[in-house]
Amino acid sequence: MPTTQDLKDRIETALPGATAEVEDLTGGGDHFRAEVVSQRFAGLTRIERHQLVYGVFGDEVGGPIHALSIKAQTPEEEQT
Amino acid sequence: MTSEEIRTFVEKAIADNDVMLFMKGTPEEPRCGFSARTVAALNGLNARYAALDILPDPRIKQELVAVSGWPTSPQLFIDGKLVGGCDIVMEMYETGELAEALGVEQPDEDETPDVAAADPPATTAPLGIENRL
Numbered sequence: 001m002p003t004t005q006d007l008k009d010r011i012e013t014a015l016p017g018a019t020a021e022v023e024d025l026t027g028g029g030d031h032f033r034a035e036v037v038s039q040r041f042a043g044l045t046r047i048e049r050h051q052l053v054y055g056v057f058g059d060e061v062g063g064p065i066h067a068l069s070i071k072a073q074t075p076e077e078e079q080t
Numbered sequence: 081m082t083s084e085e086i087r088t089f090v091e092k093a094i095a096d097n098d099v100m101l102f103m104k105g106t107p108e109e110p111r112c113g114f115s116a117r118t119v120a121a122l123n124g125l126n127a128r129y130a131a132l133d134i135l136p137d138p139r140i141k142q143e144l145v146a147v148s149g150w151p152t153s154p155q156l157f158i159d160g161k162l163v164g165g166c167d168i169v170m171e172m173y174e175t176g177e178l179a180e181a182l183g184v185e186q187p188d189e190d191e192t193p194d195v196a197a198a199d200p201p202a203t204t205a206p207l208g209i210e211n212r213l
Contacts, residue, residue, distance in 0.1 A: 046168045046172075047163075047164055047168065051149070067114060070167055
């Protein structure tokens, strides 16, 4: 069962320079919320940003990771 | 029904309905909090939309994911294009972009329902495409 730390580490490894805050929404290890800040999101649509984060986990999203709620911002957007 | 037929059905639903929501449960009885919030946002804008429950057959979700490349539900399509799931729909609702994409008026601030908690208003009658799967 993935932990919030696993998800945080994997996002931050896959997106160098990103910071991720991951919360387990239900405590059950399968519904997560990730707030990710990365320069990589600049110029991307919402869909593309979310796909970038989903892409870190491949088939696990929708599988063992039943739900992954995402907030994806650039460092500049996070400031505002 | 074969998987190919389900895929064709999903593709046709996206093509034929200007606003197409794939969700868990129905607009009247969502079976997942994310689907419920998405429905509440659409209902809050009095949007007309078609909805399909993906739960009756696991192959519906498989084929939907294959068609859209998006791994989770709900999934909202406007004019044949994937808009996103619950997070994106809620962000767009809050910024007014969802109303714009739907071509509807954003309600005045003080009339805005609390979509996180709101039940779908009974007066809204979504097109609700018949689940023929």
